Amino acid sequence: MSERGPGVREIDHTADLGIEVEAAHLPQLFSAVAEAFYGLIADPEGIEPSEEIEVSAKGEGWEELLHSWLCELLAQFNLKGFVGKQCEVTTIEPGRVEARVKGERLDLKRHRFYTEIKGVTYHGFRVWQQDGKWHARVIFDV
């Protein structure tokens, strides 16, 4: 495993890419997972927070909610090329999450693109609490 910024570890998986994220509380977990997800797509250094989009998702239980949330972020990337840099969770409650994400559209001439993510898998997908912290583990199909 390799470090990818505070609280985020990249999981070495032969075919795919995974992340393990640790956060102090639930809103931070969702925003940290989102930022780590974008970090797999392109180098965050080059992304400007010039555009803001609102993203919301629904799902029963925190795992389902986090999964739906990542699928929404992936859809925004796939349909509009939007890559986030900063994510602020505005509402999180059982069943739904809402957030504002600042970033911009991917431009291959200016940005350092890393990987096209095909899907957010359920394989080993986990959200759990341990030692007073929130953790999540996600493997993406790339």
Place this chain on the structure above:
Amino acid sequence: MQGKNVAGEEIKLKRIEDCLWEIPRQGGMRVPGRIYATEKLVADLKEDNSLRQVMNVAHLPGIVGYSLAMPDIHWGYGFPIGGVAAMDFDDGVVSPGGVGYDINCGVRLVKTSLVFNEINEKIPQIVETLFSLIPSGVGAEGAIPKLSKENEKRLLRDGARWAVEHGYGRAEDLEFMEEGGRLESADAELLSDRALERGLKQVGTLGSGNHFLEIGRVDEIYLPHVANALGLFPNQVVILIHTGSRGLGYQTCEDFLKVMNHAMAKYGIQLPDRQLACTPIRSAEGQDYLSAMAAAANYAWVNRQVIMSLAEKAFLRALSISPAELGFSLIYDVCHNIAKIEEHMVDGKKRRLCVHRKGATRAFPPGHAQVPNAYRQLGQPILIPGDMGRYSYLLVGTEAAMAKTFGSTCHGAGRVMSRAQSKKQSRGIDIDQEMARRGVVARYQGRATMAEEMPHAYKDVAEVVETMDLAGISKKVARLRPVGVIKG
């Protein structure tokens, strides 16, 4: 043979034949697992989770015979990549994870009348023209501008035929694709708006990751009579195209994984991994998935057909020759991420099965009704791309494949290195120089993708193909060496 995997568990393997190993039935497994591999390949497997995944697949309701793994098996999600699972049509399940995100990802091989030595100086020019005509890389779009939603639905229904009717390729191409380039059960109405929207602009695009278009030359021939019958000769220029259903397929997989994850409880199905989510084949969800999958599969055939036609245009333009001089002609097109309803003999009885091939290729024998007439005596051609710096193979299917693997064989080299490891190893390497050293002219969109896909990240495809040849499942016909490649 035994060893500990990443989870620290020890999975014992029993040797059945030289290149065949078994994981005996245990716990909730309904059938044993069987893995085709040489001793060396098996040693690599003990380090990751792929054997555990073979065991997990064996838990699926209605699985028949064995949970199978081909020698290019590597750790996937849910199903291992290189996995084959056949389910009873009446009592079994269908699983979107057993097909994968890239529905009908596949490979096609095109022959030309060109001799490599006569055009080798023009390869850079051809590669450049291919790269400018075929949209590649993340978000690649626009090969067919202004595709309407109605036309998109038509192509999802008609498959490769739609492409031919719209001027991409020739009617005779259709004969040389599995299912004639069209699964009849396709229903575009079952795809989400999001899937349709993603599909609209991506027809005829290569995409990113491990997808590519490769110019190769016939490097070695193992079965001269088969090669001859297929119209292949030494040093001939050929083209290999590897891509699938792009965003439309990925979205369809995602949509149905969700549907099936919710529906499983209703059918009382419990599984060790949610990525294996499935429902009975005969359930509404199962039937809907198969029809949606068929639509996405049709999209992939259109995609490869359009790319092939653009490639022909690129060759004509770069070489300033006539179509007759170029002699561009499809040899065959295979799917390696798909579920098909097929008939197989099991314990002496003919049974209707849903065969999942995830990173595995159909390998039907000579005489099989689904092998094109022109190849009926030879067996079905099988196309195995290697990594981009070494070689690819053309094989044919055998009776042994029908008897032992539900008519299936390997699909590629299989990764040995994670993407992160490969990138690390690629640091400081001049990718262009490295490819040039291997005699390959490369044009690509992203350096990161190239760094992840360098030859060192893969098993040697020769060993994978050799394993299946020794086991008698598929026979080597020819080896192709890459001389030019375009990638996303």
